[in-house]
Amino acid sequence: MTEFEMKMSAAKRAVGLGKLSRRDFMSFAIASGMTISAASTLFASAARAQPKQGGVFKAGIGHGQTTDSLDPATWSNGFTFSWGKSVMGxxxxxxxxxxxxxxxxxxxxxxxxxxxxxxxxxxxxxxxxxxxxxxxxxxxxxxxxxxxxxxxxxxxxxxxxxxxxxxxxxxxxxxxxxxxxxxxxxxxxxxxxxxxxxxxxxxMWEKGIGAGPYVLKSFEPGVKLVGERNPNYFGTTYFDGIEVLSIIDVAARTNAYLSGEVHFIDRADVKTIDMVKAAPETELYNVSGFAHYTAPMHCDAAPFNDVNVRQAIKWAINRQDLVDKILYGYGSAGNDNPLSPSMKYAINAEPVYSYDPEKAKSLLKKAGLENLKVDFSASDAAFPGGVDAALLMAEHARAAGIEINVVREPNDSYWDNVWLKKPWCLCYWGGRPTADAFMSISLAADAAWNDTRWKHPRFNELLVAARAETDEAKRQAMYAECQQLVHDDGGQVVLMFNNYVGALSTKIGHAEFNSDFDHDGGFMYERWWMA
The missing domain is CATH 3.90.76.10 (Dipeptide-binding Protein; Domain 1)
Structure with a gap:
């Protein structure tokens, strides 16, 4: 989608929501080279695309496992996270x-x-x-x-x-x-x-009874959830019902979209995105935000308990190559700071981890090693192209004397049996709206999702102090030091910040997207409508 197409799409959505007048829309369209007649026709079409109730929205989600539960304390993947945002909760x-x-x-x-x-x-x-x-x-x-x-x-x-x-x-x-x-x-x-x-x-969570937009009608773990519009919902929602399908395999997910089985798929295969974009009545869902792909190392397990080894691995990975070959440009290289550059208080920590096999070798020597062999658990359940990314990382690291043995893990049990359990694996993060929220859930010493088992006294002291600090300059400085510590000492290898890329039928209407999470911030079931 070109820049003009993106702006025009946004303008049409604004018209449909009553936020852009006919005069302003016509001025924009004509200045962009459209004729008065074409602009008038387009405005009339957009004006009809106002939110309305009706229809069943079907989504194909690239997550879900047979161990998924209605217990909100267990939700951990992209299939379950919307449940508390805009489904039952x-x-x-x-x-x-x-x-x-x-x-x-x-x-x-x-x-x-x-x-x-x-x-x-x-x-x-x-x-x-x-x-x-x-x-x-x-x-x-x-x-x-x-x-x-x-x-x-x-x-x-x-x-x-x-x-x-x-x-x-x-x-x-x-x-x-x-x-x-x-x-x-x-x-x-x-x-x-x-x-x-x-x-x-x-x-009482056992029956999935909440106060959200949809009443749970059926749930088959790892397969499908069906909801029916809650007639007594205190907010506004449009679909009469929703069907959320767990389709982990990206090819199967793409085929489900192309065959019309679903209106939306997340985590599209960027290698074939041009084919998907060319499908009739298709809009590319392409949102940049706080999401990122990582390779967490357990800092309490050998050899990752040596900071020199951790840093050697960081210098031995060509992140831009990953962006080019795994994301096909739909993202940006990471620098082992989990805060997106667009997030408040984010810094770009120095030195920037570029690909430098010689520096990696020198760090291995500081650790008393001539070379290194490590297992690396990978699965496309972590993110689309996860296994390919791991193999590419192994290729990069070889020049530094690091042999990465890629262990292909099953998709359907990855989040239960691999993440948080294996010493080095792949992961993804949808991000959080604030620096404190993200670092508290993923990096604090006692956080349930501290997937690097990193426990740094100074970091944890700063995290608590920054949370309470009301002076903006002091708070900025504290968060900056937190990010530098994570960058220098932590076990979180932030490989790349990924755009949320999916396919969305033009039969579905929507307003401006949230960027803090995929699925319109988790609110697509509540905020979208049949166009």
Whole structure:
């Protein structure tokens, strides 16, 4: 899609949403070289593309496994993450297209006591799918489920500075923190934290009953989820129903789209994207954001427990070659800083890890090694082209005296049996809306998803201090030091920042996309409509 086509597509969406007048649209179209007649016809067509209810939206998702569960504390992949955003679940706070935290189940929120306390007012009249009224007690029970002493939920790390949460009447919830946190509402956008009905202080998640846009009709782990529009949803949604299909194999996913079985596929194969773009009634879903592909090393396991080995591997990988040959240009090279360059507080840490086999060799010598042989677990479940990326990395590293033995792991059990368990593997991250949210869930010492097992005292001290710091300059400096420490000492090899690339039928209407996650930030089921 050319720059003009992208701008025209955005202009048509703005017309459909009533945000661009006929006069302004005509001026843009004519200035772009269109005739008055063609521009007028195009405006009329776009004006008809206003959101409307009806139809069943079908999506082919490149994730999902037979061990997937309705338990929100276990959600860990692209098939399950939308469930708490815009399928069965409804969180207290949503992220809008401008990367702002906006109230959702909450009607409002405000800080107190230097942002050590946050007061949330709950929207009145919300009911769960079973008819039960949502109250402050349900919010408290939901949060406690994720932060309890026995919790394995990834959200526990996100909410690590939460000391207590309590109801103050049926419509008010008070969060008490161990330090100030100006970003706290963003933390409650985490997709695990959709609100569930409760009894006796315990949530009931087993039947998938939430307060979200869709009522769960059926769920077959690793295969399919079917939802029906919730007639009592407190927000706005358009589809009468949704079908979410787990299609891990990219060729099968592409064929499902080309045959009309689904309206949308994520994680398109960029090697064949030109063929997909040429399909009738197809729009390329191409969104750059915070997502990235990584190769986490366990810093407590040999040989990765030696920082010289970690750095040697980092210099032995040609990241730009990965961008060119695996992403086909739909992304940018990483530099072992997990924060996207477009994210607030992000820095470009020095030195930039370019491909330098000789430097890698010298670091191996510092570690007392002439050469190195390591196993590297890979699967296309981690990201499209994951195995090819691993083989390419092995080719790069050979010049540095590093022999990478690529272990091809099964797709369907990758997230249960490989990630977080094998000493070196592939991973992907969808990103988070703030620096604190991302580093807390993936790099903090006690984070459930600390997939490098990296525990750096100074980093963890800074992470806590930056969270409470209200002086912007001081906070910037703290986050800068955090990123430099991760870059220099951590085990997270950030291979590349990937665009979200998929295929979307023009039969589906939408507004401007969110960029913090794939699937329109997880909100495609709620925000899109039949055009």
């Amino acid at each position: 409804a969180p207290l706070v949503q992220v809008n297209q401008k990367n702002e935290a906006v109230p959702h189940v909450a009607e409002s929120f405000e800080p107190a006591d230097g942002a050590k306390k946050w007061i949330f007012k709950i929207r009145k009249g919300i009911t769960f799918h079973d008819g039960k009224t949502l109250t402050a007690d349900d919010v408290v029970a939901t949060i406690n489920y994720h932060i309890g002493p026995d919790s394995k939920s990834p959200a526990k790390g996100v909410l690590s500075n939460l000391v207590a949460v309590k109801a103050d009447g049926p419509d008010t919830v008070i969060f008490e923190l161990n330090g100030g946190n100006a970003d706290f509402p963003f933390l409650l956008t985490d997709y695990h934290l959709s609100i569930y009905p409760s009894e006796g202080g315990k949530i």
